[in-house]
Amino acid sequence: xxxxxxxxxxxxxxxxxxxxxxxxxxxxxxxxxxxxxxxxxxxxxxxxxxxxxxxxxxxxxxxxxxxxxxxxxxxxxxxxxxxxxxxxxxxxxxxxxxxxxxxxxxxxxxxx
Amino acid sequence: xxxxxxxxxxxxxxxxxxxxxxxxxxxxxxxxxxxxxxxxxxxxxxxxxxxxxxxxxxxxxxxxxxxxxxxxxxxxxxxxxxxxxxxxxxxxxxxxxxxxxxxxxxxxxxxxxxxxxxxxxxxxxxxxxxxxxxxxxxxxxxxxxxxxxxxxxxxxxxxxxxxxxxxxxxxxxxxxxxxxxxxxxxxxxxxxxxxxxxxxxxxxxxxxxxxxxxxxxxxxxxxxxxxxxxxxxxxxxxxxxxxxxxxxxxxxxxxxxxxxxxxxxxxxxxxxxxxxxxxxxxxxxxxxxxxxxxxxxxxxxxxxxxxxxxxxxxxxxxxxxxxxxxxxxxxxxxxx
Numbered sequence: 001x002x003x004x005x006x007x008x009x010x011x012x013x014x015x016x017x018x019x020x021x022x023x024x025x026x027x028x029x030x031x032x033x034x035x036x037x038x039x040x041x042x043x044x045x046x047x048x049x050x051x052x053x054x055x056x057x058x059x060x061x062x063x064x065x066x067x068x069x070x071x072x073x074x075x076x077x078x079x080x081x082x083x084x085x086x087x088x089x090x091x092x093x094x095x096x097x098x099x100x101x102x103x104x105x106x107x108x109x110x111x112x
Numbered sequence: 113x114x115x116x117x118x119x120x121x122x123x124x125x126x127x128x129x130x131x132x133x134x135x136x137x138x139x140x141x142x143x144x145x146x147x148x149x150x151x152x153x154x155x156x157x158x159x160x161x162x163x164x165x166x167x168x169x170x171x172x173x174x175x176x177x178x179x180x181x182x183x184x185x186x187x188x189x190x191x192x193x194x195x196x197x198x199x200x201x202x203x204x205x206x207x208x209x210x211x212x213x214x215x216x217x218x219x220x221x222x223x224x225x226x227x228x229x230x231x232x233x234x235x236x237x238x239x240x241x242x243x244x245x246x247x248x249x250x251x252x253x254x255x256x257x258x259x260x261x262x263x264x265x266x267x268x269x270x271x272x273x274x275x276x277x278x279x280x281x282x283x284x285x286x287x288x289x290x291x292x293x294x295x296x297x298x299x300x301x302x303x304x305x306x307x308x309x310x311x312x313x314x315x316x317x318x319x320x321x322x323x324x325x326x327x328x329x330x331x332x333x334x335x336x337x338x339x340x341x342x343x344x345x346x347x348x349x350x351x352x353x354x355x356x357x358x359x360x361x362x363x364x365x366x367x368x369x370x371x372x373x374x375x376x377x378x379x380x381x382x383x384x385x386x387x388x389x390x391x392x393x394x395x396x397x398x399x400x401x402x403x404x405x406x407x408x409x410x411x412x413x414x415x416x417x418x419x420x421x422x423x424x425x426x427x428x429x430x431x432x433x434x435x436x437x438x439x440x441x442x443x444x445x446x447x448x
Binding site: 063066097 | 179
């Protein structure tokens with residue numbers, strides 16, 4: 001076989017693997033003991049907050065910027081999502097989901 | 113042939129592109145976790161207070177770290193909201209109470225030092241303010257409660273451990289921002305005791321001292337500034353009323369609803385799930401339906417809207433995140 005054919009077979013294999021992975025992921029049955037942990041931003045007081053839903057139920061309802069003194073809301077949906085994702089990352093890696101003021105600063109989150 | 117090859121590469125490229133697009137445009141982002149591994153805001157030895165039927169819970173110990181975060185739990189929605197962080201050092205076995213619509217948390221243990229600092233939480237402003245240091249010795253494992261005296265609400269920290277087991281009692285005046293030593297408990301130095309308030313009297317029971325469970329039980333009247341010794345919580349009398357009393361222990365959750373006090377969980381000979389109800393009218397305890405969660409210690413008990421709750425806590429190795437509502441009307445069933 002030529003180098004070119006190796007390349008071709010290689011790319012076909014990669015394609016098949018990618019397609020298989022894509023569909024396997026899509027059709028995967030949700031195991032009964034797995035909980036979905038999902039962030040959902042919402043609008044509040046001319047800004048944004050977020051919910052962290054666990055297994056379809058709201059577990060954390062964040063209508064203020066967490067860990068910060070005062071009743072602040074996020075300026076943008078994106079910022080609310082980023083902080084929510086940080087909570088999710090902590091929740092799914094066996095840490096307490098609490099966010100600190102230092103983390104809010106590190107993420108350059110702007111709030112009102 | 114060349115065309116097929118280019119086409120396949122194009123396919124891969126578009127597939128990769130569509131995958132990455134999926135994850136950036138969605139409003140909801142998430143992850144999965146095994147149910148048994150979901151720990152939520154799990155911790156033990158948290159401080160708490162209740163304002164407007166909402167439980168504020170924070171600080172504590174997660175098995176590795178002492179904590180500074182503070183959360184409010186909405187009992188109707190079964191939801192947590194992270195609030196302003198506690199401004200003192202991270203700590204466990206701090207004490208708290210609510211008075212005059214504000215929350216107070218102080219004392220405790222930071223892993224190295226026993227603490228005496230003390231802070232006020234304003235739920236409307238979501239902010240903390242440092243207040244006068246606790247005037248007793250720096251300590252942890254004290255009970256915190258609030259009582260009305262001459263029409264004004266005061267907070268109290270009593271008992272605890274400062275290197276010795278304690279029975280002193282200190283009153284905090286939120287208006288003057290000052291501490292006054294008041295009448296100590298008559299008996300029973302102790303730490304990790306439980307307290308519930310019924311009809312403006314604080315009932316202090318359980319606890320440990322000198323590696324023994326304390327069985328002395330007393331109530332405190334703020335107006336009279338005196339303690340009334342109640343029946344001991346162990347089987348010491350010749351009468352039959354206390355024959356079943358086997359619940360002396362420490363680090364139990366406590367709350368009062370509808371004129372009765374409840375003690376749940378805690379450490380006895382081992383981790384307990386027992387629930388006992390105290391009736392101040394008869395000065396008698398009755399065993400109720402066992403707590404259905406895992407046996408645990410250093411959990412947080414509170415009452416809101418005439419409903420009793422036990423949240424968080426720890427077994428020897430694992431902090432709990434779950435929350436349980438206790439229904440006092442459920443029949444006690446030994447075989448349940």
